[in-house]
Amino acid sequence: MHPFSRSTLESRGRGNASAPLRRRLAWAAAALIACAAAQAQAPTDGPEDGVPPPWELYDTDKDGYVSAEEAEAQKMPASVFRSLDMDRDGRLNREEFSVAPLLPAE
Ligand SMILES: [Ca+2]
Ligand SMILES: [Ca+2]
Numbered sequence: 001m002h003p004f005s006r007s008t009l010e011s012r013g014r015g016n017a018s019a020p021l022r023r024r025l026a027w028a029a030a031a032l033i034a035c036a037a038a039q040a041q042a043p044t045d046g047p048e049d050g051v052p053p054p055w056e057l058y059d060t061d062k063d064g065y066v067s068a069e070e071a072e073a074q075k076m077p078a079s080v081f082r083s084l085d086m087d088r089d090g091r092l093n094r095e096e097f098s099v100a101p102l103l104p105a106e
Helices: 003-041 068-073 078-084
Strands: none
């Protein structure tokens, strides 16, 4: 009855089909950009190849400080301990300990 109505619908359908595809490409591009940004940030935005040494493991007598003996018991090299002991009182408070080198991640 209406010979053109069908082809009109089909062409409209095909025309609309490209819109979701374009949207998908936009998402893919956005994802690529986000991924590249994350990779670019990775080296400076905190290394992920280690974990901070747990304070509780070092301050075994819970006096609020990590002594040289406590550090040594956890295999912290004396040179590292000395470099962390900013105020040279022979023990590490939490602030000094917070900059301790990361332990290798499991
Ligand atoms: Ca202690
Ligand atoms: Ca200290």
